[in-house]
Amino acid sequence: MPRSGAEARGRLQQAALELYRERGFDRTTTAEIAARAGVNERTFFRHFPDKREVLFDGEADLRAALVRAVAEAPAGLRPLETLLRAFREAEPILERNRPFAEPRLQVIAATPALRERDLAKAAALGEALAEALRQRGVPGRLAELAAATGWAVFHRAVQDWIDDPSPGLEAHLRRVFADLRALSAHDAPAPARPGA
Known part of the structure; x- marks a missing residue:
């Protein structure tokens, strides 16, 4: 589990990129990104307003x-x-x-x-x-x-x-x-x- 906000943010970015490349952007959900990063979906939304913004951090x-x-x-x-x-x-x-x-x-x-x-x-x-x-x-x-x-x-x-x-x-x-x-x-x- 990430210990800091910056670590969680970085893990979310990494997880999103991995999933987008594996499955495509459209077929990836924020819940799947959060699960891959080892956080809950609420944590995802604390860092990013939507799944597009992960790429524009x-x-x-x-x-x-x-x-x-x-x-x-x-x-x-x-x-x-x-x-x-x-x-x-x-x-x-x-x-x-x-x-x-x-x-x-x-x-x-x-x-x-x-x-x-x-x-x-x-x-x-x-x-x-x-x-x-x-x-x-x-x-x-x-x-x-x-x-x-x-x-x-x-x-x-x-x-x-x-x-x-x-x-x-x-x-x-x-x-x-x-x-x-x-x-x-x-x-x-x-x-x-x-x-x-």
Whole structure:
């Protein structure tokens, strides 16, 4: 039996991931997750409002950390540089959730309702980043564009980090943001046309 709330939460997450991968998300109940974790169903609901949220644990912490990092970034940084700085500060949160990252993505990819929830969470996080940029004086449309672009770049870097953790998230962030700069450079070569 788990002795602490954090231990119970971790066991519930692990049990949910195991069951979702074995049986599928739709065919797994909260009672089965609780039983696998060695707790009762009431304990499950003390930690998570529903069985989807087990897979999105840490999202609120990530959002708060990113918004705070944007707010605390030095004055004078461009919007994308502000976001890059904020994304770097997210590494400890992501590292804590690393054991669940790849299996979590597999379960989400296989479940339409979870993909929808994932998109809604990403949209909310993007809006929170846009609002944080607006609070720094970035005009509305530019704040929204920077947040959407920055989030896409961050998502790519995190996926690369999940696939290859050895260089660390920081290295992946630097590389993907460099790719973005190269894409937007005036002298970037145009792609070859098919058949040319």
